[in-house]
Amino acid sequence: MKMAFYFYMQSSAHMMSKLKYEQNETENKHEKKQQKSKLKHETKAKYDNGHTGYWKIFFHHISHHKKGNKHTTNNGAMGQTLSEPVTVKGTSCCENTLFRVGSSCMQGWRVNMEDSHTHILSLPDSPGTAYFAVYDGHGGAKIAEYAGDHLHKYIINRSEYKEGNIPEAMKKGFLEFDSHMLDKHSLRDEGSGTTAVTMIIKDDKLYCANVGDSRAVASINGKAEPLSDDHKPVNQSEYERITAAGGWVDCNRVNGNLALSRALGDFAFKRNTEKGPEAQIVTAYPDVLEQTITSDWEFIVLACDGIWDVMSNQEVVSFVRENIAQGMDPEDICENLMMRCLAPDCQMAGLGCDNMTVVIVALLHGESYEKLQEKCKVRAVGVEEETEVSEKDKGGENGELI
Template identity: 55%
Template sequence: MGQTLSEPNTTKETTSVRNDSLVVASSSMQGWRVTMEDAHQHILQLSPEDPNAAYFAVFDGHGGSMVARHASIHLHRHIVNRAEYQEGNIPEAIREGFLECDRAMKGSQELKDEMAGCTAIMVLLKDNKLWCGNAGDSRCIAGVNGDAVALSIDHKPNDPLEMERIVSAGGFVEFNRVNGNLALSRALGDFIFKTDDELPQNKQIVSAEPDVQTRVVAEDLDFVLLACDGIWDVLNNQQVCDFVVDKLAANTQPEDICEQLMDRCLAPDCQVGGLGCDNMTVVLVCFLHGKPWQNLVTRCQQFAKEREERQQLQDDEECEIAAMAVSATATASDGGEDAIMSVAAVVAASSSRTSEDDSNDNKIDAAAEADACSNDENNVIDDNNDNGNSKEGCDVDNKENTQNDK
């Protein structure tokens, strides 16, 4: 897990920016770690290269902060200056921009011998579209009508396709870590894992190649949130989405939401397996769609109310089943075949409702996966090219499992 302080450093570096379309906030906190290795970036106008584009990113450093800091300053320029970007092929510009940034650092006198690395999760907005590029296990979600939609997948060494590349490049996976050391399988930097000059960049033991997803910015998109795994170790996608929705419903400002989310994820001590003890960084992008801020607040109030009503209905059903069980147990104490049948009926009713709930949950999960994979313009479009590193199916888009600390 790395060295920790005796008490967490909860000082936060928080900023916010806005224009007629977006309200954006970011915040970072060192937490229990001895040093702060995260970096981030938010730019409402990518001037002078492309004033019509906006850019947001989080970089979770490990082994030091130099690679994360360099990437936060330079990655977006590598992307927007690519020929692919000028030609309108933004997904390819993002992929090649990541690789170019990594090459530039590897060739830099300052960074070529650097042992550090970093994840990179970024979002670029332009012409009412959103592109999300990711290398590593930081994560991005979209809040759509109160539901979390995954815009990235975590790159972990035990993923079959990731493991195949690692082994083919001469590495191994031990304890779910690359060569028993690194808890993620794609990153900028980490040049010790990128030493085979006969292999292309995307075939090295650790690759800097990102997965890229595209989404149309429709009226149902309320916010996008990018964060390092210090957040996702503690809360899953939907829990983070619910947290943001509830705070927006209370008219909490985005910069306060970022700070409160980190406080929510901070561990009270470091005796719980390291969860909540990492550096934390959050970038929250709220979409106004040309309407007043209050419109977003009202939408989130409705989503929060609907969720509360669903939860109340579920609680009422559970109470009803519990009451039936108590009554049946009391009857059974009097003995007799009728009493036994009464208990059996309660068990059957409970099982039936549980099965129905599970079936509904599965339908919801299937619908969410279909939404994340659909090529319809109103849904996420998978822009990963067929290079052997892309993921098959969409179950990986909604990984909610607790991630290992780097």
């Protein structure tokens, strides 16, 4: 059965959100039947921030999908998996004159959905400033969901943010948020953690802060431009911090356990009282990259490693660009991309068997989405060779790390 739910939210500036839920039920190994039903409604949402106007905001967290077939198998790379994937999709879209945004998430083969994501077209007290993020949880969904609801608030409430120092606000906001969770009893004893790839766009400036291996990539005239660095324990600087704090790396994992070296939560790896929060075995201190958006920027893709483990940066950018050129909306492209990455079974060392979340931010530059579609019909020059080069372990190299 395939079901779609559309949510429309209008404030002082036009904004639409569409939620689509899609599930394929398998009758047997060889036959699948699909049905589609639609429900539409309209509503208005208002956020009172002491000023005239509205806070145009949309959060979307999917963590309680129907689990499907509960028979599980043990996959060494990814933990337990279902005998059939859950292909329910939580899909949404929103837009203004600057951006057209689509997002979607899917549980896939995993026993639980642990991802979260956020998109805010206009931050409170900062009109025209947008916030986008993807959080890939592990060991449970609690930290990822909490980050999706609250991390951006810690950033924008920092004095550095109000003074215009956004990179410093993001760095200190991450650490303050992590410290808050450590002080919160219900979260301190929570064994889970999450990656975070977050993005603030203000005027023509983009600031990307990340911990872990969720990633952001821009399409610039069809060429993939990484906006974040993956934090893996085998990276030299990460390895040195881990060992200096009393940890070790075994089988490419922190203490033989965690496959990433920076995260929110994961407090079992943050107990060295002789080290500051930036120097723990696993730290919540983010890298922040600043870039200037120019007219040749087409769109940005934020996604968890369920996507990047299967496709390279350039492969994802080319896939999205081709779908835009064919007239598809960002939210539908997100769905297509996840299905492209979904493994037919879980015999592929875990590749394509993870939770998946994708956010596509189409950059309109004050023009219509149709203009971007026309632009994407022009063949990108000089990128074909790069699709053959694996970028799965590469992060941002050309921006300014601050």
